Structures are given as C-alpha cells and as structure tokens.
Amino acid sequence: MEALNIKVVELADFVAGPYCGKLLSDFGADVIKIERPGVGDRSRQAGPFKDDVPNPEASGTFLYLNTNKRSVTLDIEDEDDREILLGLLRDADVFIEDSMPGELARLGLGYEDLRRLNPRLVVTSITPFGQTGPYRDYKAHHLNLYHASGQGYLLPMWAVDLNVPPCQGPGYLGYFDGGMAAATATLAALFARDAGGRGQHVDISVQHAMMNQERSQLRRFFDDGVSPNRTGKGRLLESLVECKDGEFAVVILSSQQQWEGLWRAMGKPEWGMQPPFDTQKGRSDNYHALRLKLAEWARTVTQDELFHSVQREGSAAAPILTAEGVFGFEQYRARGHFVSIEHPVAGTLEYVRQPTRLPNVELPPLRPAPLLGQHNDDVLAGLVPSRTRAG
Structure with a gap:
C-alpha cells in the first residue's frame, strides 16, 4: 500500500495551518508551502534558535512544523503571482489557508472562485473563530483563544497551589489542536469526495477545536447546569504530588x-x-x-x-x-519515535516522528524543512518558464 498520494497547497503560517500541512506531508502528501518573498512564514522568526542565534532558516518551530514540504515564494497581492497560485490549485487536491474571512475572496481566491476553477478541490480554512458568527472577523492570539475556549479557566487543575489564577496552556498548544482538527476534517472531506462526492469548504475554528479537546469538566455545565469547580473539590480527585527526589x-x-x-x-x-x-x-x-x-x-x-x-x-x-525524561524514555526509543534529520543550515537535529505505525504502508523518508523559496524552480518551472524565481 502506498503512502498518501495527494497534492496540497498550503498558504498558511505560524502553527495551526502548517501543523495541518505537516500531518498530511508526513503521510506522503506533496505539500507545496507558499511563503512571502524575502520574509517567509513568520514562525521562521519565532525560534527557539540553536545556540540562541536568530536565523530564519534555523527556527526550531519552523523546522518541526514544515518537514517534508516544498517551499515556493509568491506574493498573492501581485496579480501575476495570483495567476501562478491559481495554476497550482488547478490540479490540487487540498488548499490550506488561514486568511481572515473574506480576505482571499477580495483577491479572487475565495472558495466560490476556487470551486469553479477546480470542483474537486478541498479548501480548508483555519481562522480564530470560524467563517460565521459575530466573532468571525476578530483576530486573536493564542492567549485570547485559550481563554475563549474555556480551557484556561480549568487550569491549573493539578497544581500544588490551587489558588493560582486561571492560566494559559503551554506553548502553542491550542494552535496544535486547531491544526489537528483541520487535518482530520480535511481527510474526511477527501474520503467523501473520492466516494462519489465533490470538493468542499472545510471551516475550522481554532476556538471550537480547543474547546472540543476538553470533554470532561466543561461538559458538566451542559449536563447539570453547574459550573465545574476548578479547585479540584468534587472532581475525580486527581492530585499532583512531589516525590522525595524532586520529581x-x-x-x-x-x-x-x-x-x-x-x-x-x-x-x-x-x-x-x-x-x-x-x-x-x-x-x-x-x-x-x-x-x-x-x-x-x-x-x-x-x-x-x-x-x-x-x-x-x-x-x-x-x-x-520532564523534557529530559521524555527524550530518555525507553518506550519512545524502542518505537523509534525520535529521528535525526540533517538540515543544510541548522545541521543534524533530532525530531519527533508522528505517533502512528502502519505496517502495510511505506511512508516517505523524512526530509528537512525547506529553505525559503528552495523549490521555486522545481515547482514553478512549468508555470513561469520565462524566468527563474528566487526566495
């Protein structure tokens, strides 16, 4: 059985959209990542950086989220570049985008435009609050979304000091929730299309995706009308304890x-x-x-x-x-959960592999995240034969 054989165009940056693309690319999808010329995905500026030396080609966040992808630089505000993007989408299976609602439609790249161009295309739109509703046009940071989902209220749950005020989840946890929901919905849309349907518009709200991950405590309000008690009393009695070795x-x-x-x-x-x-x-x-x-x-x-x-x-x-404990955990090592990948700028680093193991599927070898515009010639040669594009 072959790995996933679909063409994906990703016009998204930072975490949620790229994580959706990463999940697909690690299964074998050909993911063409569209980046802004000279700037690229903003996660290139986010770090962490090896030895704390900022380098847009060596951001740990970018390197992890963009393995197995190909990078192409296009300025979608430029009419010629929009035509090139449309050329890529003409035979694509999936288009991942994270623009605010209506922004791509203004440029002639809205779902109705793309549906006429390619009826089989699955367009996955990832926004803070979704394509509809009174908050559809609101922008938000991870901090806003985490608390808008209700999860922040429930933290800390296991803390030694339960009087700590509500806090945000670590890192970009909620954005990863949004990316995972987007990848799952995208695959479902592809199954429906290949079962005799057609392409469709997948609407992902990061806020909703985050809320959906909390299935026990918030649900109690819907069940009995009582707001859950975040201090632990009356819950399942989980208790965080510190052992004599400090763990x-x-x-x-x-x-x-x-x-x-x-x-x-x-x-x-x-x-x-x-x-x-x-x-x-x-x-x-x-x-x-x-x-x-x-x-x-x-x-x-x-x-x-x-x-x-x-x-x-x-x-x-x-x-x-701890982080050290995770990387030394023998079960992870036995299953080959960490793999070394050589990058032309960042060098050889150890990456986390996807958790699935499919004995009858030969997944593609892991490739490093691309340099900005690295694949312009390969991807765009047939679309812009008269010029060579640089990042």
Whole structure:
C-alpha cells in the first residue's frame, strides 16, 4: 500500500495551518508551502534558535512544523503571482489557508472562485473563530483563544497551589489542536469526495477545536447546569504530588477500588480507613486535607517507587516526565519515535516522528524543512518558464 498520494497547497503560517500541512506531508502528501518573498512564514522568526542565534532558516518551530514540504515564494497581492497560485490549485487536491474571512475572496481566491476553477478541490480554512458568527472577523492570539475556549479557566487543575489564577496552556498548544482538527476534517472531506462526492469548504475554528479537546469538566455545565469547580473539590480527585527526589507524579482516585489500591501502596495507613477518608464522599468533601496526606506520603518515596507501587496494586498513577525524561524514555526509543534529520543550515537535529505505525504502508523518508523559496524552480518551472524565481 502506498503512502498518501495527494497534492496540497498550503498558504498558511505560524502553527495551526502548517501543523495541518505537516500531518498530511508526513503521510506522503506533496505539500507545496507558499511563503512571502524575502520574509517567509513568520514562525521562521519565532525560534527557539540553536545556540540562541536568530536565523530564519534555523527556527526550531519552523523546522518541526514544515518537514517534508516544498517551499515556493509568491506574493498573492501581485496579480501575476495570483495567476501562478491559481495554476497550482488547478490540479490540487487540498488548499490550506488561514486568511481572515473574506480576505482571499477580495483577491479572487475565495472558495466560490476556487470551486469553479477546480470542483474537486478541498479548501480548508483555519481562522480564530470560524467563517460565521459575530466573532468571525476578530483576530486573536493564542492567549485570547485559550481563554475563549474555556480551557484556561480549568487550569491549573493539578497544581500544588490551587489558588493560582486561571492560566494559559503551554506553548502553542491550542494552535496544535486547531491544526489537528483541520487535518482530520480535511481527510474526511477527501474520503467523501473520492466516494462519489465533490470538493468542499472545510471551516475550522481554532476556538471550537480547543474547546472540543476538553470533554470532561466543561461538559458538566451542559449536563447539570453547574459550573465545574476548578479547585479540584468534587472532581475525580486527581492530585499532583512531589516525590522525595524532586520529581512529580499524579495519583487518581476516581473510584473506591482505586482508593483502596493507593491505600495499600501507601502501606495501609490507619487514617485511610477512618472518617472522613473511608468513603468517596468523605474524601471528596475533605479533598484539601486528603491532598496534604498524599503529599506527606509522596515525600517519602521516589517518583519511580510511587508509580510502580501504585501500579502493582491495580490503582492509577502517572509520573510527570520532564523534557529530559521524555527524550530518555525507553518506550519512545524502542518505537523509534525520535529521528535525526540533517538540515543544510541548522545541521543534524533530532525530531519527533508522528505517533502512528502502519505496517502495510511505506511512508516517505523524512526530509528537512525547506529553505525559503528552495523549490521555486522545481515547482514553478512549468508555470513561469520565462524566468527563474528566487526566495
């Protein structure tokens, strides 16, 4: 079975759109990335940079998000370049774009224009709030969207200090949610097209994608009309604890069976079978006191000892791995989850591979993220035979 065999044109930058393109390219799609001449994707300026030396060809964010793609430079405000873009889209399968609603239509590149050009084209539009609704024209940063999705209200959940005000998720987590939702919807649209349908317009709201990832706590409001309590009381009683080696772990007490397993792992302390901790309701109503008890015990064992002792008793716990712990984790290494890729400017770096393993599919070898305009000649030769384009 061959890898994904589709042509994708990506007119998007930073994280959400490029991550959608990356997911497709890593499965074998030919992703042609359109970048602004002389400037490129703004993630090229974002870093982090190796040795903290800024270089648009060596941004860690850009390098990760654009593996296996080809870079072409076009200025879509230029009429000639728009014609070249239309030439690329004439036989494309997918067009990923992240312009604000109506912006491409102003240039003759709206969905209705492209549908007439190529009825089989799937156009995936990724915007902060979607193509419709009162917020459709609002721009937003990750900070705005994270809190607009409701997820910020729920953080911190496992923090040692639960009085910390609501906070934003780390990095560009919400943008990755939007990119993943876009890739999933794009593949669904391609399946529908190839099953006898036609191309369509996929409308992705990053805000909605982020909210959709929170399926437990926000849903409680829809279920019973009660706003979830972000301090932990009355929840599933997850508790973040610090171990004696300075590492962290989470223990989960969502059932009587899990509590009993944890109690045995702790050495069967007498307080665990006495009121108020002898019932699920008592533990929930006295969650703060319970957290103190758990924290006291955790400081007597290492992270590894805590995890394996709780695991042996059939209860639930999870070590909180540091970045160093993740990259050294033997399970990742055994599955080949990290791979080295050589880049002409950034050098050889280790990258995270996609998590899927398909025994009957031969995926293409990983190629480094492209230099700005690196593939102008290869991609545009047939469209602009009279000139050589540079980035």
